[in-house]
Amino acid sequence: MIEVEVKYKISCDEIEVLEKKLEKLGFKLVKSGVEKDTYFNSPFRDFRKSDEALRVRESDECYLTYKGKKIDKKTKTREELNVRIENAEVVKKILLKLGFYPVKEVIKFRKIYEKNNIFVCLDKVNGIGCFVEVEMDVENKENVGEATKKIESLIADLGIKGESITESYLEMLLKKFRSGL
Amino acid sequence: MIEVEVKYKISCDEIEVLEKKLEKLGFKLVKSGVEKDTYFNSPFRDFRKSDEALRVRESDECYLTYKGKKIDKKTKTREELNVRIENAEVVKKILLKLGFYPVKEVIKFRKIYEKNNIFVCLDKVNGIGCFVEVEMDVENKENVGEATKKIESLIADLGIKGESITESYLEMLLKKFRSGL
Numbered sequence: 001m002i003e004v005e006v007k008y009k010i011s012c013d014e015i016e017v018l019e020k021k022l023e024k025l026g027f028k029l030v031k032s033g034v035e036k037d038t039y040f041n042s043p044f045r046d047f048r049k050s051d052e053a054l055r056v057r058e059s060d061e062c063y064l065t066y067k068g069k070k071i072d073k074k075t076k077t078r079e080e081l082n083v084r085i086e087n088a089e090v091v092k093k094i095l096l097k098l099g100f101y102p103v104k105e106v107i108k109f110r111k112i113y114e115k116n117n118i119f120v121c122l123d124k125v126n127g128i129g130c131f132v133e134v135e136m137d138v139e140n141k142e143n144v145g146e147a148t149k150k151i152e153s154l155i156a157d158l159g160i161k162g163e164s165i166t167e168s169y170l171e172m173l174l175k176k177f178r179s180g181l
Numbered sequence: 182m183i184e185v186e187v188k189y190k191i192s193c194d195e196i197e198v199l200e201k202k203l204e205k206l207g208f209k210l211v212k213s214g215v216e217k218d219t220y221f222n223s224p225f226r227d228f229r230k231s232d233e234a235l236r237v238r239e240s241d242e243c244y245l246t247y248k249g250k251k252i253d254k255k256t257k258t259r260e261e262l263n264v265r266i267e268n269a270e271v272v273k274k275i276l277l278k279l280g281f282y283p284v285k286e287v288i289k290f291r292k293i294y295e296k297n298n299i300f301v302c303l304d305k306v307n308g309i310g311c312f313v314e315v316e317m318d319v320e321n322k323e324n325v326g327e328a329t330k331k332i333e334s335l336i337a338d339l340g341i342k343g344e345s346i347t348e349s350y351l352e353m354l355l356k357k358f359r360s361g362l
């Protein structure tokens with residue numbers, strides 16, 4: 001599975017406006033709640049340099065996710081392997097035993113809207129503010145272009161302006177943490 | 182969780198006899214089926230030397246399991262972290278991406294009997310024959326002695342003789358594979 005994704009910084013006041021626009025466009029709210037993500041780094045390959053990510057997500061359901069390096073600079077397109085797990089605590093303990101170590105926790109309140117397999121996440125992320133992420137999952141590289149076009153068209157329909165961000169929430173939080181803000 | 186376990190080699194003809202004995206002692210059959218285990222080794226710490234194990238089990242349900250080194254020589258007592266996973270294939274792919282590599286598959290037909298949290302596994306293991314494993318999970322090291330006594334008493338009741346085996350099925354299969362038999 002390849003994840004095609006764009007992300008924009010928005011003001012938190014815009015969230016309500018975007019929700020109304022999404023509903024007008026026929027999007028449905030499919031999920032709403034807190035997600036607590038714990039990111040791990042590897043003992044023998046620095047994931048910050050290799051641009052990989054290993055994450056345990058705790059929400060209503062729990063997931064283990066691996067993300068490969070980005071294969072497109074403009075969008076955040078990358079390979080993603082995602083599996084539901086029964087118990088996040090046990091998986092975190094196993095990762096620690098295997099030598100992986102936790103880097104940072106990312107906690108956000110997320111609302112997810114969906115239409116025709118396009119997912120729009122409205123995120124309020126602890127410590128760094130509000131963002132909108134638009135995402136499609138495609139089977140192989142040949143479908144990346146088409147998905148990117150659909151996403152760009154929706155971004156225009158929603159009236160979102162400015163440059164898309166390729167930095168992850170984790171990277172933003174680490175940068176903030178290091179600069180001591 | 183600490184797993185206290187003893188294992189004996191038996192002739193495959195004995196399995197039926199042991200089943201009858203277990204039923205007479207009040208044990209109930211709780212599970213019966215094929216288990217396919219894939220063992221992985223680490224890219225930076227040889228689990229054969231560190232006496233650890235990382236396993237993906239595929240059966241009716243799938244599990245990811247880490248086992249720490251043995252803390253008792255006679256029994257196979259060791260720390261165990263076990264978590265149910267939704268999809269074994271995805272977890273195997275994630276392990277490969279993280280640098281772990283599959284060592285060997287162990288396929289067995291297993292019948293599990295239980296009474297008072299003592300589990301008896303009657304195993305027919307592809308390539309190496311039949312075994313009985315008696316196992317109890319305890320919360321901490323202080324309870325290992327008591328669990329060991331209960332297990333030894335059951336072994337005597339079942340009329341199982343000979344030396345217990347601390348080698349895992351994986352080690353036995355690797356030894357057989359290396360000797361070219």
